[in-house]
Amino acid sequence: MTNTARGPAFLILFATLMATAGTGISLVAFPWLALQHHNSASDASIVAAAMTLPLVLSTLVAGTAVDFFGRRRVSLVSDSLSGTAVAAVPLLASWVGADAINVAELAVLAFFSATFDPAGTTARQSMLPEAAARARWSLDRTNSVYEAILNLAYIVGPGIGGLMIAAVGGINTMWVTAGCFGLSFLAIGALRLDGTGAPHRATRPEGLISGVAEGMRFVWRLRVLRTLGLIDLVVTALYLPMESVLFPKYFSDHHQPQQLGWALAALGVGGVVGALGYAVLANRTRRRTAVLTATLAFGAASVGIAFLPPLPVILVLCGVTGLVYGPIQPIYNYMMQTRAPHHLRGRVVGVMTGLMYAAGPLGLLVAGPLADAAGLRITFLALAVPILVVGLIACGLPSLRELDRAPDFAEDSTP
Structure with a gap:
C-alpha cells in the first residue's frame, strides 16, 4: 500500500x-x-x-x-x-x-x-x-x-x-x-x-430548514438509527452531569482538584484504548453484542462510582467506563456511513450528533438542584441507575438486531 x-x-x-x-x-x-x-x-x-x-x-x-x-x-x-x-x-x-x-x-x-x-x-x-x-x-x-x-x-x-x-x-x-x-x-x-x-x-438540499428536516426524517424512519440516537440522548443526558457537575463538586468538597484531573484523564485514556481496541475486535464481535455490553457495563460502572468509593476505585471505574464505551461511537459512525446515501450523509451525521448535544443541558438542569437538595450520592444513583435500566431495555429491542445486518451502502474498502 x-x-x-x-x-x-x-x-x-x-x-x-x-x-x-x-x-x-x-x-x-x-x-x-x-x-x-x-x-x-x-x-x-x-x-x-x-x-x-x-x-x-x-x-x-x-x-x-x-x-x-x-x-x-x-x-x-x-x-x-x-x-x-x-x-x-x-x-x-x-x-x-x-x-x-x-x-x-x-x-x-x-x-x-x-x-x-x-x-x-x-x-x-x-x-x-x-x-x-x-x-x-x-x-x-x-x-x-x-x-x-x-x-x-x-x-x-x-x-x-x-x-x-x-x-x-x-x-x-x-x-x-x-x-x-x-x-x-x-x-x-x-x-x-x-x-x-x-x-x-x-x-x-433545497434549503436550510428543508435540509435539516430531511435528515431528521431519515434518522427517524430508520429504526436502528432512531434507536441508537435515543439511547445516546438518554445516556448522555444522564452521564454528562456526573462529569461536568458531580465530579467537580465531589473533589471540590474534598479540596482535591488534582484528583479531579486524574479521574477525567482516566475516562479519556479508557476511551482511547476502547476505541482502538474495537479496531482489533471488530471482526470477532457482533456490533449488537458490543453495544449491549458497553451500555450495561457503562451503567454498572456508573452505579459503582455513585457509591463514592476510595479514589483508587473511582479511577479504576472511570477507566472501565471509558474503555467499555470506547467502541460505541465507531459503531454509530459505521451505521450512519452504511445506512445513509452519500448525498444525505452530512445531514444524518448532523442530526445524530445534535441529539447528543441536545441531551447535555437537559441533565445539567436537573443535576445541580438535585445535588443541592438531596446530596451527591443520591444524585449519582439517580443518574447512574437509569443508565443500567437503559442497557437492560436495549437487550430486548428488535431494532438493534439490524446492527449486524448487511449494510445498505457497502463499504468500498477491505480490511
Missing part, C-alpha cells in the same frame, strides 16, 4: 487531531480568561455556557451545509472561522489592553468559536468512508482510529492549554489555539479525494 493511497486518511486524521486539540485548549483558556477579571465563577460559567449553547443548532445546520457546499470546503471554512474567532482575543487585547476585555466580549468570541467547530467535525467525519476506501482500510478500523484521536485530542488539548497559560498567559495561549486550527486548515487544503467536493446540484 503506497503512502499516496493512505495520504488522504492521514490528512483527515491529522486535521481532526489539530482542530479538536484547538477546541480543547479553548475549553480551558476562555473560562480562565474570564476568571482573571474578578475571580468570579459566575463569569467563567457565562463564558462556558456561551461555548455550549450554539452546539445543537450549529451541528444540525452544519450537516445541511456539508451536503450543500461539499465536505472539503466546509471543513476549510470552519477552520478559518474558528481560528479567526480565537485569534481575535489577543488582537483585541493588543488594541484595548488585556485588562480592558470584558466578560461579554469573551463570551461573544467563545460563542462564535464554538459555533463554527461542529461544521468542521461533521465535514471531516463525512469524508472518512472515501478516505478508508482509498487507503483500503475497513470502516471499523478507520472509525476506531478516528474516535481514538478525538478522545486523545480532548486529553491533550486541555493539558496543553494549562501548560501554555502557565508559560505565556491566557491571552497568548489563544495564538496556539489559532495555530492548531491553521494546521488543520493546511492539512485539508492539501487533501485531494473523490467525493469531498461540491455535490451535484440535483442531490443538494
